[in-house]
Amino acid sequence: MTAKLKRQENRKRSRLLLIEATLDSLAEVGFARTSVSEIVERAKLSRGMIHLHFSSKDKLLEEAARHASASYFDDLEQLLDKSGNSPQEKLEAVIKSDLSDNVLNKRSVRIWFALRGEASVSQAIARYSDTRDKKLYDLIFDAFLDIAIASKVNEPGAVARDATHGSLALLEGMWTDFFLHPDSFNRGSALRIIFRILSNMFPRYFNLEGAVKSPLNDMVA
Amino acid sequence: MTAKLKRQENRKRSRLLLIEATLDSLAEVGFARTSVSEIVERAKLSRGMIHLHFSSKDKLLEEAARHASASYFDDLEQLLDKSGNSPQEKLEAVIKSDLSDNVLNKRSVRIWFALRGEASVSQAIARYSDTRDKKLYDLIFDAFLDIAIASKVNEPGAVARDATHGSLALLEGMWTDFFLHPDSFNRGSALRIIFRILSNMFPRYFNLEGAVKSPLNDMVA
Amino acid sequence: MTAKLKRQENRKRSRLLLIEATLDSLAEVGFARTSVSEIVERAKLSRGMIHLHFSSKDKLLEEAARHASASYFDDLEQLLDKSGNSPQEKLEAVIKSDLSDNVLNKRSVRIWFALRGEASVSQAIARYSDTRDKKLYDLIFDAFLDIAIASKVNEPGAVARDATHGSLALLEGMWTDFFLHPDSFNRGSALRIIFRILSNMFPRYFNLEGAVKSPLNDMVA
Amino acid sequence: MTAKLKRQENRKRSRLLLIEATLDSLAEVGFARTSVSEIVERAKLSRGMIHLHFSSKDKLLEEAARHASASYFDDLEQLLDKSGNSPQEKLEAVIKSDLSDNVLNKRSVRIWFALRGEASVSQAIARYSDTRDKKLYDLIFDAFLDIAIASKVNEPGAVARDATHGSLALLEGMWTDFFLHPDSFNRGSALRIIFRILSNMFPRYFNLEGAVKSPLNDMVA
DNA sequence: GATGAATGAGTTTTCATTCAT
DNA sequence: GATGAATGAAAACTCATTCAT
Numbered sequence: 001m002t003a004k005l006k007r008q009e010n011r012k013r014s015r016l017l018l019i020e021a022t023l024d025s026l027a028e029v030g031f032a033r034t035s036v037s038e039i040v041e042r043a044k045l046s047r048g049m050i051h052l053h054f055s056s057k058d059k060l061l062e063e064a065a066r067h068a069s070a071s072y073f074d075d076l077e078q079l080l081d082k083s084g085n086s087p088q089e090k091l092e093a094v095i096k097s098d099l100s101d102n103v104l105n106k107r108s109v110r111i112w113f114a115l116r117g118e119a120s121v122s123q124a125i126a127r128y129s130d131t132r133d134k135k136l137y138d139l140i141f142d143a144f145l146d147i148a149i150a151s152k153v154n155e156p157g158a159v160a161r162d163a164t165h166g167s168l169a170l171l172e173g174m175w176t177d178f179f180l181h182p183d184s185f186n187r188g189s190a191l192r193i194i195f196r197i198l199s200n201m202f203p204r205y206f207n208l209e210g211a212v213k214s215p216l217n218d219m220v221a
Numbered sequence: 222m223t224a225k226l227k228r229q230e231n232r233k234r235s236r237l238l239l240i241e242a243t244l245d246s247l248a249e250v251g252f253a254r255t256s257v258s259e260i261v262e263r264a265k266l267s268r269g270m271i272h273l274h275f276s277s278k279d280k281l282l283e284e285a286a287r288h289a290s291a292s293y294f295d296d297l298e299q300l301l302d303k304s305g306n307s308p309q310e311k312l313e314a315v316i317k318s319d320l321s322d323n324v325l326n327k328r329s330v331r332i333w334f335a336l337r338g339e340a341s342v343s344q345a346i347a348r349y350s351d352t353r354d355k356k357l358y359d360l361i362f363d364a365f366l367d368i369a370i371a372s373k374v375n376e377p378g379a380v381a382r383d384a385t386h387g388s389l390a391l392l393e394g395m396w397t398d399f400f401l402h403p404d405s406f407n408r409g410s411a412l413r414i415i416f417r418i419l420s421n422m423f424p425r426y427f428n429l430e431g432a433v434k435s436p437l438n439d440m441v442a
Numbered sequence: 443m444t445a446k447l448k449r450q451e452n453r454k455r456s457r458l459l460l461i462e463a464t465l466d467s468l469a470e471v472g473f474a475r476t477s478v479s480e481i482v483e484r485a486k487l488s489r490g491m492i493h494l495h496f497s498s499k500d501k502l503l504e505e506a507a508r509h510a511s512a513s514y515f516d517d518l519e520q521l522l523d524k525s526g527n528s529p530q531e532k533l534e535a536v537i538k539s540d541l542s543d544n545v546l547n548k549r550s551v552r553i554w555f556a557l558r559g560e561a562s563v564s565q566a567i568a569r570y571s572d573t574r575d576k577k578l579y580d581l582i583f584d585a586f587l588d589i590a591i592a593s594k595v596n597e598p599g600a601v602a603r604d605a606t607h608g609s610l611a612l613l614e615g616m617w618t619d620f621f622l623h624p625d626s627f628n629r630g631s632a633l634r635i636i637f638r639i640l641s642n643m644f645p646r647y648f649n650l651e652g653a654v655k656s657p658l659n660d661m662v663a
Numbered sequence: 664m665t666a667k668l669k670r671q672e673n674r675k676r677s678r679l680l681l682i683e684a685t686l687d688s689l690a691e692v693g694f695a696r697t698s699v700s701e702i703v704e705r706a707k708l709s710r711g712m713i714h715l716h717f718s719s720k721d722k723l724l725e726e727a728a729r730h731a732s733a734s735y736f737d738d739l740e741q742l743l744d745k746s747g748n749s750p751q752e753k754l755e756a757v758i759k760s761d762l763s764d765n766v767l768n769k770r771s772v773r774i775w776f777a778l779r780g781e782a783s784v785s786q787a788i789a790r791y792s793d794t795r796d797k798k799l800y801d802l803i804f805d806a807f808l809d810i811a812i813a814s815k816v817n818e819p820g821a822v823a824r825d826a827t828h829g830s831l832a833l834l835e836g837m838w839t840d841f842f843l844h845p846d847s848f849n850r851g852s853a854l855r856i857i858f859r860i861l862s863n864m865f866p867r868y869f870n871l872e873g874a875v876k877s878p879l880n881d882m883v884a
Numbered sequence: 885g886a887t888g889a890a891t892g893a894g895t896t897t898t899c900a901t902t903c904a905t
Numbered sequence: 906g907a908t909g910a911a912t913g914a915a916a917a918c919t920c921a922t923t924c925a926t
Binding site for chain 2: 029030031033110113114115116117118119120121122126130166168169170171172173176177179180181192196197200
């Protein structure tokens with residue numbers, strides 16, 4: 001029994017090692033140079049391992065994409081759990097998570113862009129390489145809708161939709177900026193820009209640092 | 222004489238055919254599958270041509286990246302020539318150019334993301350795959366600086382810098398959005414979102430459609 | 443005690459399962475695709491079994507060849523036991539056995555030809571893949587010799603030798619015909635052809651249906 | 664022009680070298696051990712050659728099967744051209760060709776049986792591995808039909824059909840015999856057996872050496 | 885004793901590059 | 906100059922065999 005369990009654990013460990021090695025390779029040498037040899041050398045495992053555990057290199061890449069995507073959402077979820085419950089606090093959490101060192105770092109953006117480079121060709125990878133997942137979109141949209149309604153703007157739905165689309169575009173743009181200029185990129189500046197725009201849109205809910213914790217309108221109401 | 226000229230022209234034509242074939246391949250089958258065979262088949266030229274004209278496949282890719290980058294700036298320049306001289310009109314021209322069908326289409330975004338996927342690894346390609354070129358940055362920054370100064374905001378330099386950074390991030394984000402969801406992407410919506418943000422920042426200079434042609438402050442001054 | 447016996451039986455059962463799975467695989471996917479994986483999957487046994495019971499795949503193939511050959515001779519022996527004792531009845535039994543559904547069927551001919559394909563290379567397999575075993579040859583030769591002597595032909599030995607050789611060749615040829623055209627092959631027609639030839643050679647001993655049970659010469663003598 | 668021609672000839676030569684090397688390998692080491700490495704080493708050509716000329720190893724094997732089949736029929740045709748026109752002379756030519764050293768030799772039978780071993784699995788190879796081609800069948804059947812009609816037997820069609828089927832089976836059987844015992848096989852004996860059977864069937868048309876050149880019935884008629 | 889995860893040699897195939905024509 | 910046949914290194918993948926569990 002213990003023997004069987006140990007073997008199962010070893011199996012799992014090997015799978016994970018291969019996935020991590022694949023992601024490392026994507027980050028360090030890019031998609032085109034991520035060969036089976038490159039991967040098994042990094043994982044310090046044998047050649048046959050990839051086909052044993054994933055049946056083909058393509059399937060391994062797909063699993064690696066799934067893993068990267070899952071990691072991203074895990075990080076996000078964790079931050080959301082710790083954040084306050086007001087819509088502006090949730091938005092602050094999402095934005096700060098997306099620009100945190102945990103999520104936005106050289107390794108992960110390179111993986112992201114390497115995978116996306118092939119995503120337009122491979123449906124399998126595409127499924128996992130789209131951050132702007134429905135889940136994330138809905139989360140942000142719901143928060144903006146609450147704010148838009150509370151702000152008593154005309155057509156709160158349209159406003160929330162545009163705010164969501166704009167915020168996601170801004171975050172994507174910041175990621176691209178980091179990807180292209182990782183050394184000159186300034187996280188603080190990126191945050192300030194985003195919150196400046198949000199505070200222009202909804203001055204009672206955001207300021208240059210992030211969420212306004214106790215917005216006036218709440219008191220007034 | 223004529224023979225020599227004709228040969229030179231053929232030479233140029235072959236080079237261009239190969240570059241276009243390379244870009245087509247990047248757009249249609251991705252970086253990893255863009256092989257010498259794929260390229261010469263598309264160009265309907267002989268196998269040896271690539272090495273004759275570019276010495277290696279890598280150099281051809283570099284030239285293709287250069288070509289794509291040059292095309293982008295040519296399109297932009299053309300639109301700027303036709304635009305008005307006020308800073309807000311220049312900004313409108315840049316934004317509308319960046320989101321026009323000419324610049325933002327399936328083929329070109331796929332090329333862009335395919336090249337970027339490898340850019341982190343290849344310095345040579347990186348040089349040409351960064352839209353947010355100094356030239357473009359300066360153009361946008363200067364326009365925002367004019368507006369910031371005229372708007373009499375505090376620290377107009379910092380404001381212009383953030384506006385530039387934010388605008389470029391927004392445009393990048395819109396490109397990413399188009400890349401990932403080319404069929405559901407809505408150009409008008411993207412423009413409206415950007416101009417909504419700009420009109421929030423500089424209400425006298427932008428409205429939801431783009432530049433405000435004769436801003437009040439100009440008249441007042 | 444019982445445990446030991448049971449283990450021995452399991453051992454035997456596993457061996458047989460592997461041999462049958464090997465033969466099934468040879469029949470269904472051919473020699474080249476008969477891999478260890480293919481075999482253990484068919485036998486629903488663990489990978490290590492082959493080496494545990496046969497020490498190597500090659501040895502398993504050899505045992506499978508031996509098994510197939512033994513099966514063939516078992517079938518033959520059974521039919522001979524039930525046949526009459528006259529030489530022509532023995533010959534009839536051999537021929538009818540060789541063309542019966544039990545012996546001549548898609549599975550067994552495919553196994554036969556798959557093994558023969560490799561027999562020219564592997565001595566070990568060759569030993570078992572030659573139907574025209576000494577045992578069979580002698581059986582047929584003795585019967586024809588009896589008939590040839592009783593027929594008072596010149597050089598009865600030479601006649602019997604040729605008749606034996608010819609009959610074996612005919613049977614082999616029928617097998618080949620069945621192998622190549624299993625669906626259009628007609629057992630009755632094959633039998634009629636062979637007995638037509640035999641009845642031409644020894645009219646008093648064979649007719650189109652098989653052996654002549656009580657030949658005239660026996661009575662006369 | 665000459666340059667182009669020479670290249671075309673070299674191309675053809677390389678193709679043929681690969682096909683011959685493949686057939687040599689099938690004859691000498693069998694189907695399962697006929698690897699790309701084995702083939703290119705025999706042909707003294709580079710690895711890439713097989714895929715350059717045949718796109719895959721499987722296609723090369725198919726072409727080799729086609730080539731072997733074509734060679735067989737070429738040999739046969741040549742002998743038929745030189746043979747007399749009477750049906751019994753044609754039959755003699757076919758039989759002697761099939762058992763001649765040119766057609767029936769260690770190399771060719773091993774190739775034949777190696778290919779047939781896989782033929783049941785690969786349709787592509789099966790197409791070329793069936794000697795008993797319609798063409799050959801028709802040739803033999805027509806000759807036997809002429810003889811059967813001239814012999815005034817009952818149901819000449821059925822007789823000719825059986826004679827054809829039987830003769831082909833005999834030839835196949837002789838090939839199998841040669842394949843299994845190439846060193847003890849006796850061509851003269853094989854011929855004598857076949858002609859003995861034919862002379863039993865049609866005594867006026869065949870004797871132990873082959874065709875009867877001027878059969879009595881022709882004179883009588 | 886039995887299992888199936890692991891190994892790495894060997895397989896087919898792809899590919900950028902070279903070079904005789 | 907231009908061509909495309911040829912090359913062989915390196916790619917992905919298969920496989921019989923081993924061995925820790």
